[in-house]
């Protein structure tokens with residue numbers, strides 16, 4: 001079987017990292033080879049870019065910012081993601097191109113039909129690699145705020161308030177509505193076990209489809 005590329009998306013602190021790890025463990029227990037990675041990051045260079053681009057004390061203009069995310073993605077795809085998919089692994093990635101469309105596009109006032117330049121940039125940076133499935137962890141920002149607070153992280157996009165979290169959520173949901181075949185909306189408000197069950201149902205269905 002050729003590998004699979006699955007991305008995890010959603011607003012900040014929805015539980016993506018937790019779920020990605022748990023799902024990786026569950027899939028390994030079923031005998032699959034799994035690669036876990038994240039964006040921005042996943043290579044030495046891309047992790048260095050991550051430190052720059054998420055630094056809340058470093059002013060960066062919007063164009064530089066999106067180019068940095070793209071530069072990191074290009075390295076990550078070429079050196080890590082594409083070879084792993086080619087080698088037959090299930091690749092689980094914490095964020096990918098949809099985050100660019102939402103954080104650098106939709107939350108900055110662009111409409112869904114105005115994302116052409118960002119989509120082109122995504123395609124260029126990822127050399128055409130598109131997730132076979134994207135799991136969108138979704139929930140009401142008021143409910144998920146407790147998790148964000150518990151985490152206590154503070155980067156460029158944290159602490160922007162509830163309105164920003166709503167606009168992130170709406171942005172991701174708009175992408176999911178436009179691409180329901182690829183982007184599966186997962187109710188992330190439940191317990192870790194409940195959320196994992198929903199995710200595993202989607203991944204199991206995908207695995208059955210590709211094996212058929």
Ligand code: Z5A
Nearest residue numbers: 012013014015016017018039069099100103147157191192
């Ligand atoms: N970004 C961008 O702008 N453009 C791009 O192209 C890309 C990214 C690729 C990366 O941050 C930032 O980069 C991100 C977008 C931007 N903006 N921000 N902020 P990141 O990867 O460091 O952070 P994140 O993705 O936003 O969130 P996170 O810190 O990784 O959180 P998470 O993975 O969604 O959640 P978690 O760490 O798994 O869980 C948070 C807490 O909740 C933790 O204490 C858990 O134990 C707890 N938790 C998890 N699940 C549950 C359930 N089900 N119930 C209760 N508690 C739970």
